Amino acid sequence: MVKNTRRTQRGEASLSRERIVEAAIALLDEHGESGLTFRALSEELATGAGAIYWHVANKGELLSAACDAMVARAMDAAVTAAPPRETVRILGLGLFDAIDAHPWVGAELARSPMKMPMVRILEAIGRQMRTFGVAEQELWLAASSLLNFILGVAGQNAANSEYARAQGLVRASFFDAVSSAWSALDEDAFPFVRSMIVPMREHDDRADFLAGIDLILDGIAAR
Amino acid sequence: MVKNTRRTQRGEASLSRERIVEAAIALLDEHGESGLTFRALSEELATGAGAIYWHVANKGELLSAACDAMVARAMDAAVTAAPPRETVRILGLGLFDAIDAHPWVGAELARSPMKMPMVRILEAIGRQMRTFGVAEQELWLAASSLLNFILGVAGQNAANSEYARAQGLVRASFFDAVSSAWSALDEDAFPFVRSMIVPMREHDDRADFLAGIDLILDGIAAR
């Protein structure tokens, strides 16, 4: 490991997959999804684009790795000895908060096929379903339903945040904008949505997310 | 309406938002999300990029309009006089099949904030929840939970299809690939996921989707 002694001594770690992913996370957090470009990354890391490609296959892999790092962190933080129902809530909330703080994680999760970041979530949820007492032949359904719900919420939250960012709005005024859009809908064509304007405005994403998980757990328990 | 008589007589309708959206849908269906570019669209429509921009604000609006057209079609096709539980299943399946046939719809849906395509789905589901007998103060939760689950499934299905397309795989061999990836996971770190290899391979997306909806409806009914 003599190769980069000089750089290390100067306080600049040599280029590595880890450092690249770290820098990518910083860019994504600061400027949103559109903030991650190989040019910005090169500048941040003081190298050329080609150097990054030596450590990472392409942008997709980079995004996926960044997402995975965040999800792994959230899953690890949610390790408890609580009963399964409570643990699933903690897991879910951990993910919810991570996505709330880093919307791009939700967007990437909603895109990623059955690869690593999702496998982690499936593992964490599935274990709880098993201790929850779900029958063996229903485990896949229980775990994947919960997962799909969580991914749906994740995607929506991320979309809302990105949209709000693009419009330069804060969270509260985003829902103001939605509510005025819904007010303009035709009463005959959209009676239900119009009747939801007030509930939508008063709703609490976090609380609804938890309640949704409970709904599904109730449905599972009812079998 | 004299302006484009000549063009119309020649059998080429003049440029319009509708024709543009139509062409966009054709490109998306044929070549996936990456197939929709303003250049390809210009060629297809035999015009310049600027002409398209006169009718459509930007690419996002175009994608959203294309998605909305597909969702509207699916929702209209699912109008029945069946009891609410059955109707929700029909609505869901209609959407599921539309996304299965046009994966880009699922991807766009997972991205779109609380705008038009989603408002349609919310309206259709919400009406059924009301006739289902859900209490007024629980309507938002019931409808939005169902919606989030559906969007989650939509996003995953779309991601799987896009991934399979990119790899040049058919559906069956996609799950083969996932199962061999899962087989390579560490047994100690991922016992649950490894135990799901067989169930995952044998599962039926459509059936699981329906079962998931039932799970949530059961949870709602249990209140």
Place this chain on the structure above:
DNA sequence: ACCTGAACACCGTTCAAGT
């Protein structure tokens, strides 16, 4: 009012060349 198409300011990715 509607369309043309060249031009602009970006992208991700590659690759010969260096150390």
Place this chain on the structure above:
DNA sequence: ACCTGAACACCGTTCAAGT
């Protein structure tokens, strides 16, 4: 083995100019 940075082949979007 690792890095440089110019070059390539694309993008979405704009805009002066046409009809």
